[in-house]
Amino acid sequence: MKRPKYMxxxxxxxIFFILIFSACDSNTxxxxxxxxxxxxxxxxGGSSWIGHxxxxxxxxxxxxxxxxxxxxxxxxxxxxxxxxxLASGEIDFASTGAISAISLMAAGDDNFSIFGAPDTYIGQExxxxxxxTSIEDLRGKKVAVTFASSSHIMLLDIFNxxxxxxxxxxxxxxxxxxxxxxSFTTGxxxxxxxxxxxxxxxTHVDGAVxxxxxxxxxxxxxxxxxxxxxxxxxxxxxxxxxxxTTEKLVKGxxxxxxxxxxxxxxxxxxxxxxxxxxxxxxxQIINHVNWLDLEQQKDMLSENGELTGTLEFLASFMTENxxxxxxxxxxxxxxxxxxx
Amino acid sequence: MAAIIEVRNVSKSFETKxxxxxxxxxxxxxxxxxxxxxxxxxxGSGKTTLxxxxxxxxxxxxxxxxLNNEVVTGIHSNATMVFQQYALFPWKTVLxxxxxxxxxxxxxxxxxxxxxxEYIKLVSLEGFENSYPKxxxxxxxxxxxxxxxxxxxxDILLMDxxxxxxxAMTRQIMQEQLVKIHEQSKKTIVFITxxxxxxxxxxxxxxxxxxxxxxxxxxxxxxxxxxxxxDVQISKEYLELKSMTWETVQQEVLNQIES
Amino acid sequence: xxxFHNSPTLANQKNTNNFPKRNQKSPPKRKKKKFTLSxxxxxxxxxxxxxxxxxxxxxxxxxPPLFLPAPSQVVVRGYQMLxxxxxxxxxxxxxxxxxxxxxxxxxxxxxxxxxxxxxxxxKAIFDPIISIIRPLPSMAWIPLSLLWLGIGEEQKYAxxxxxxFAPALLYTIDATRSVNPILIKAARNFGASNLTVMREVxxxxxxxxxxxxxxxxxxxxxxxxxxAELVAANEGLGFLIMNGKEYFMTDVxxxxxxxxxxxxxxxxxxxxxxxxxxxxxxxxx
Numbered sequence: 052m053k054r055p056k057y058m059x060x061x062x063x064x065x066i067f068f069i070l071i072f073s074a075c076d077s078n079t080x081x082x083x084x085x086x087x088x089x090x091x092x093x094x095x096g097g098s099s100w101i102g103h104x105x106x107x108x109x110x111x112x113x114x115x116x117x118x119x120x121x122x123x124x125x126x127x128x129x130x131x132x133x134x135x136x137l138a139s140g141e142i143d144f145a146s147t148g149a150i151s152a153i154s155l156m157a158a159g160d161d162n163f164s165i166f167g168a169p170d171t172y173i174g175q176e177x178x179x180x181x182x183x184t185s186i187e188d189l190r191g192k193k194v195a196v197t198f199a200s201s202s203h204i205m206l207l208d209i210f211n212x213x214x215x216x217x218x219x220x221x222x223x224x225x226x227x228x229x230x231x232x233x234s235f236t237t238g239x240x241x242x243x244x245x246x247x248x249x250x251x252x253x254t255h256v257d258g259a260v261x262x263x264x265x266x267x268x269x270x271x272x273x274x275x276x277x278x279x280x281x282x283x284x285x286x287x288x289x290x291x292x293x294x295x296t297t298e299k300l301v302k303g304x305x306x307x308x309x310x311x312x313x314x315x316x317x318x319x320x321x322x323x324x325x326x327x328x329x330x331x332x333x334x335q336i337i338n339h340v341n342w343l344d345l346e347q348q349k350d351m352l353s354e355n356g357e358l359t360g361t362l363e364f365l366a367s368f369m370t371e372n373x374x375x376x377x378x379x380x381x382x383x384x385x386x387x388x389x390x391x
Numbered sequence: 392m393a394a395i396i397e398v399r400n401v402s403k404s405f406e407t408k409x410x411x412x413x414x415x416x417x418x419x420x421x422x423x424x425x426x427x428x429x430x431x432x433x434x435g436s437g438k439t440t441l442x443x444x445x446x447x448x449x450x451x452x453x454x455x456x457x458l459n460n461e462v463v464t465g466i467h468s469n470a471t472m473v474f475q476q477y478a479l480f481p482w483k484t485v486l487x488x489x490x491x492x493x494x495x496x497x498x499x500x501x502x503x504x505x506x507x508x509e510y511i512k513l514v515s516l517e518g519f520e521n522s523y524p525k526x527x528x529x530x531x532x533x534x535x536x537x538x539x540x541x542x543x544x545x546d547i548l549l550m551d552x553x554x555x556x557x558x559a560m561t562r563q564i565m566q567e568q569l570v571k572i573h574e575q576s577k578k579t580i581v582f583i584t585x586x587x588x589x590x591x592x593x594x595x596x597x598x599x600x601x602x603x604x605x606x607x608x609x610x611x612x613x614x615x616x617x618x619x620x621x622d623v624q625i626s627k628e629y630l631e632l633k634s635m636t637w638e639t640v641q642q643e644v645l646n647q648i649e650s
Numbered sequence: 651x652x653x654f655h656n657s658p659t660l661a662n663q664k665n666t667n668n669f670p671k672r673n674q675k676s677p678p679k680r681k682k683k684k685f686t687l688s689x690x691x692x693x694x695x696x697x698x699x700x701x702x703x704x705x706x707x708x709x710x711x712x713x714p715p716l717f718l719p720a721p722s723q724v725v726v727r728g729y730q731m732l733x734x735x736x737x738x739x740x741x742x743x744x745x746x747x748x749x750x751x752x753x754x755x756x757x758x759x760x761x762x763x764x765x766x767x768x769x770x771x772x773k774a775i776f777d778p779i780i781s782i783i784r785p786l787p788s789m790a791w792i793p794l795s796l797l798w799l800g801i802g803e804e805q806k807y808a809x810x811x812x813x814x815f816a817p818a819l820l821y822t823i824d825a826t827r828s829v830n831p832i833l834i835k836a837a838r839n840f841g842a843s844n845l846t847v848m849r850e851v852x853x854x855x856x857x858x859x860x861x862x863x864x865x866x867x868x869x870x871x872x873x874x875x876x877x878a879e880l881v882a883a884n885e886g887l888g889f890l891i892m893n894g895k896e897y898f899m900t901d902v903x904x905x906x907x908x909x910x911x912x913x914x915x916x917x918x919x920x921x922x923x924x925x926x927x928x929x930x931x932x933x934x935x
Contacts, residue, residue, distance in 0.1 A: 131896045138716060138898075151896075158716050158898035195801075195882070199896035224882045225889070230796060234882070239800045375897055446839055468841035478836040482854040482931045491850075492840040523931040543840055 093122045093289075093300065096133040096145035099325045101336055102169050102281035103146055104318060109307035111321045117306075118299035131199070137163055137284060144285040144300065150199060152282055153366050156384055157375035164290065164386035166301070167283040167348040168358050169308065171276055171341045176202055177264040178209065179235070179253040180242035186213045186262050190220050192241035195234060198225040199374070201265075201279020202244040204365065207372055208268040208278060235259075247336075269364075276361040290389055297389050305345035312342050345390065352387045359385060395546060395579050396422035396445060396470075401454035402604075403440055413604035414440040418454070420598065420607060424546070427573050427580045429594035431587060431636065433644045437605030438583045442549045445581075446470050458547070468495065470547035471540040475555045477532040479524040485511070485535050486520040492543025510538040513572065530561035537569070541576060548580045554589065566592050570618065587636050591629060592619050599639050602646065609639055719901040724908065727901040741909055743886040744875050747803070751810025751878070752871040755818050756864055763822025763860075768852060773823070780816060788813030788874035792881055801882035813874030814867045821863025822856070829855035858932045861925055865918065872914050887913075 095110070097103035107124055109115050115122040125142060127133035130151035136142045138160050146169050155163070180189065186209060196203050206223065215221050224240065228249035234240045236256050243253050253259055265277045283304075290297050311318045319334035326333060343351070351358035362381040370378045398420040404413045414437040422428050430438050443449045444456055447466040456463045458470065471492065472478075479488050489507040498506070511517060514534035524532055533553055540548050554562045570593060573580055584590050590597045591613060599608045615623055615632065623629055701721050707713060708720035715723060731737035766773045791812040799805040829852050837851045879888030887906045894902035925932070 129896075131898070134898070154897040155716075158900070159714070160716050160898070198893055218884075223884070224801065225884055225893075226801070226882050230801075230881055233796070234801050237800065239802075376899065448835065448838075466838050466841075468839065470839075472836065472839045474832055474836065476832055478830075478832045480833060480836075480851065480854070481933050482857070482929075491837070495837075495841045495846065525931060525933045 091121050091296075093120060093144070093296070094142040095122055095124050096127050096136055096142040096147070097124050098126050098128060098133075100281075101340060102172065104311060104322055104337065104340075105169050105304055105308040105342070106146060107325060108311055108318055108321060109303050112307065112310070114307045114310070115300070115303040118303040120296055120299050120303065122300070122303075134284075137286060140286065140288070143289045144283065146281045146283050148201060148279050149282050149362055149365055150201065150204060150279050150369070152284055152384075153362065153369060153379055153381065154199070154375055156366070156379045156381070157369075157377045159377075161383070162287050163284050163384065164287055164389075165282050165284055165352070165362070165381075165384050166386055166389055168276075168343055168351065169281050169283060170343055172281065173265055173271065173275075173277045173341075175265070175339075176205060176244070176246035176250050176277070178206060178242055178244045178262045179250070179256075179259050180262050181235070181238070181256070181258045181260070183242070183260060183262065186210075186215070189215065189242060189262070193222045193224055193239075194242040194244060195224045195226040195231045195240045196244040197227055197231075200246070201277060202246055203374075204270075204278040204368065205263075205265050205268050206244040208270060208368070209263045212267075212269065232256075270361055270368075274357045274361040274364065276357060278365075280358070280361060282358070282362070285386075285389070287386075290386070294389075298391050301345070301389060302391060305348075308342045309344050311337065312344075348390055349387050352385050354382075393424050394421045395424040395459060396420070396581070397457040397460075398441070398445075399455050399457070401441075401444065401451045401456060403437070403444060403449070404452045415444075415451075416604040416606050418605070418607060422547075422579060422581060424579055425577050427570075427582065427593055427595050429582045429584055429590035429597040430600060431584060431590045431597055431640060432600030432605065433585065433602045433640065437603075438600060439551055441605070442472060442551055442581075442583065445547075445549060446472055468492070468543065469545050470549050471543050471545045473533075473536050473540050473548060473550040473553045475552040477524070477529075477536045479532055479535055479539075481524050484521045484523060485516060485527070488524070488535055489539045489542050491539060492545075496543070506542050506544075507538075510542045513541070513575075514538045514568070528561075529557050530565060533557065533565060534568075537572070541572065541578070546579055548578050550580060550582045552583050552585070555584075562589075567618075569593060587633055587640065588624075591615065591632055591636070592624070597636070599636065599643070602643050608643065611636065716898060716900055719904065724901050724904045728905045728908075731902075731905070737905075737909070739885055740887050740890045740906070741913060743883075744879070744888060744910070745913060747806045747878055747886065748810055748868075748871045748875055750803075751807040751874075752814050752868050754807060755811045755815040755871075756867070759815055759818035760822050760860060760864075763819045764826050764853065764856065766819070767823040767826025767856070768848065780819065783812075784816040784820070786812070787877070789877040789880070792877060796881060805881070806878040806883065809878040810871050810874050813877070814871040817870055818864060818867045821867060822860050825856040825859030825863055826852060828859055858929055861929060865921055865925075868917065868921070869914055872910055875910065 095106045097106055103124075106122075110122050110124045125136075127136065130148035131154070133142070133145050133147050134151045134155045137145055137147075138155060152163075152165065178186070178194070180192075180194075183189065183192075194206065196206050207217070210217060210221065217223060226234065226240075226243075228245050231240070231243040231245050232249050232252045235243045235253055242262065243249075245253060254261060265271060268278050270276060270278050285297070315334050315337045316330075319330050319337055322337070323330055323333050328336075350356055353359065359382065362385075366375075366379040366381050369375045398418050401415060401418045402413070403415040404411050418441065430441070432438055440449070444451055445458070445463065447463045450464075458467075480491065483491065486504075486507055489510055490503045493503040493506055508520075511520060514537060516531065516534060516538070519527065519531065524535070527535065533556075537553070554565050557565060566589060569580075573593075582590075582593055584593075594613045597611050597613060599611075600606065601608045611632070613632065615626075615629055619629075704718075705720050705722060708715065708718055708723075728737060731740075766776060788809050791809055795805045795808045795812070799808055833851050833855060834847055837847050842850060875886065876888040876891065879886040880892065883889045887910050890909075891903050891906035894900070894906060
């Protein structure tokens with residue numbers, strides 16, 4: 052009886068070891084491996100969010116192709132999932148929420164760089180309440196917000212300005228955008244902080260009052276950016292292995308941004324296949340966004356640039372509010388050398 | 392002596408997927424009051440079916456069964472079964488198990504306790520009143536089961552290979568005790584076994600069943616002197632009776648193996 | 651089996667009305683203790699070596715902490731959160747949700763299951779509904795539960811309830827049906843009515859299997875904790891894991907997972923103790 056028992060354990064342990072080592076093998080090759088990109092297809096992490104429009108247009112209109120690079124547009128539903136894919140090397144570059152990017156920095160990942168921002172998107176998120184007139188009225192009330200989102204930061208920023216203490220003066224509840232709208236309608240929450248298009252839906256509810264907007268945040272007042280700006284990120288290894296391709300990629304991307312500025316209608320026609328919005332509505336949104344071109348990037352990301360300031364402010368804000376556990380020096384991740 | 396069980400022309404068939412199976416065929420059998428009758432037969436001779444009919448769990452396909460001159464039409468508590476697997480309630484203590492039949496008869500708690508104590512003494516389980524079945528050995532469990540059957544005070548005990556799961560030593564002791572209990576309690580006992588020795592040791596009469604379908608093959612009156620001690624078991628009479636029985640049974644066993 | 655095991659040579663014992671008492675004081679006990687102990691040591695060693703290998707591999711730097719932090723890092727994080735009082739809050743919130751949801755489902759499923767287990771007709775009536783509910787993942791109930799119950803604790807209890815009701819019901823039905831038929835036969839033979847058989851045999855007889863089933867279901871109830879805390883939760887182990895994902899705090903994620911396992915293990919130990927108290931007669935299988 053004894054022998055087979057030990058055999059069993061032996062086999063079990065062997066399998067276990069093999070699994071562990073093969074797992075770490077595959078991981079290391081993904082993260083630290085020096086091999087050049089096998090296929091020339093470069094992957095962009097996007098979604099139907101308006102901030103991904105330049106990359107989408109560049110793929111659809113062939114602006115990348117013109118530069119001789121082949122780019123694939125891959126969808127992710129959240130910034131954190133997109134950043135996870137970037138960290139594991141599944142995508143090469145992306146536009147993503149600054150909060151997610153800073154969180155990944157705080158988690159100790161230094162394998163990516165920030166090289167720009169597609170837009171300054173502002174005025175499309177806010178705090179909406181019923182039966183109130185000011186932020187102070189939120190005392191003792193329930194406010195819903197999607198945790199780890201730009202609205203979360205906006206809410207904290209505005210609360211700080213008004214001296215409201217979280218979970219003491221105001222109860223905040225973690226909810227997704229759609230859920231916030233329905234709970235606000237049924238009156239289960241007193242207020243919601245959310246971005247477009249849920250924001251507009253909230254304002255349409257009977258008796259809804261906008262208490263504050265992203266333009267009221269200290270971030271906007273100081274730097275002109277929203278509380279969760281989109282930033283362009285790229286894998287360092289990709290830059291190292293493909294310096295020429297990187298340059299072409301950046302050129303193609305900002306060419307697209309410039310083109311959108313001049314052809315909003317055509318851009319809207321292409322983008323609705325992803326968003327399912329009405330073309331006019333889409334065009335309106337595109338026009339509302341301030342698209343940033345290549346020249347603006349270097350300024351924004353310079354030592355004293357607005358984006359650099361925004362990101363530094365966000366990083367220290369997140370640390371102070373215990374959203375992340377480590378303080379982050381954002382400048383270490385900023386790389387404007389790859390901008391032609 | 393009066394007949395307490397009368398089995399008249401009883402046949403029993405079962406519907407199975409492979410068609411109709413005859414378990415019992417034209418059984419005629421009378422059990423006298425106070426008798427200890429052993430039924431011997433190879434497996435598959437429908438002995439257990441006969442018990443189910445007597446206890447009213449099943450109805451004969453044809454024929455009828457009378458207990459105390461009344462036809463059995465359904466489940467009743469006049470013939471208590473003792474099973475090979477003991478069938479003790481694991482969640483009841485020894486005492487509660489023995490009291491079960493009395494509880495069903497709505498006898499008061501105090502009276503139940505008195506009767507149960509009496510039977511605990513009879514089967515020598517003093518000190519185990521509050522033990523659960525899982526704490527007992529096989530032989531002890533079967534003694535509880537027998538005490539439970541006796542305590543319920545029905546006139547008839549239907550014992551279906553009750554000692555079949557016990558080791559040889561325990562089994563022998565149980566057999567000797569059963570004979571004692573039978574003498575003291577004057578109950579009518581019908582005892583199924585496939586051990587010829589057991590049948591010869593216990594019975595006043597034994598009946599041999601054929602196999603598939605079960606029929607009464609032969610009947611033997613057991614005149615062996617009591618108590619049937621080791622001396623009796625090596626006597627000439629005993630051995631003759633045994634070889635006679637064996638011949639009859641052997642034929643049935645062979646038939647069954649061949650079929 | 652031989653028919654002649656009562657050979658005369660063995661029958662040399664005197665007839666006596668007293669059964670031999672020598673074996674009675676020590677009913678059959680299994681000599682398993684030592685073996686069980688050594689198996690426990692094997693389990694502990696295997697767990698420790700698992701942790702050791704994990705620690706070594708992560709410390710050697712093959713895997714960045716973002717992908718797999720060292721166990722020591724998880725322990726440090728757990729200690730910090732314990733000092734903050736934050737961790738206890740998460741454990742408590744989730745435990746309350748799981749236990750309340752589970753208890754409601756057990757209270758509903760056990761009586762109902764016993765009923766369905768003892769009546770073929772009732773079972774036939776409810777079978778289609780059970781078959782429809784059974785395969786639904788607890789997450790599928792989130793939208794409806796939000797509409798019907800809102801965003802409060804009731805909604806979380808409901809998610810746990812929906813995840814554990816169907817299995818609890820099926821375990822109970824099986825338990826009820828698995829009561830040894832010979833016990834029912836014995837009870838009827840003593841004149842027990844249907845109701846008495848239910849009360850005296852089926853109810854107590856199905857208890858061990860029901861209890862065993864409920865233990866499995868409580869484990870299942872814990873698997874719904876992520877779904878339960880996906881919407882409108884600010885606290886709980888499920889929230890901790892999902893929020894940790896947003897901020898790439900892999901150590902927090904693993905801590906949350908470990909806390910779920912640990913809580914389940916502790917609850918299991920408590921339940922085993924309770925089981926021994928309320929079913930002292932349970933036969934080991």
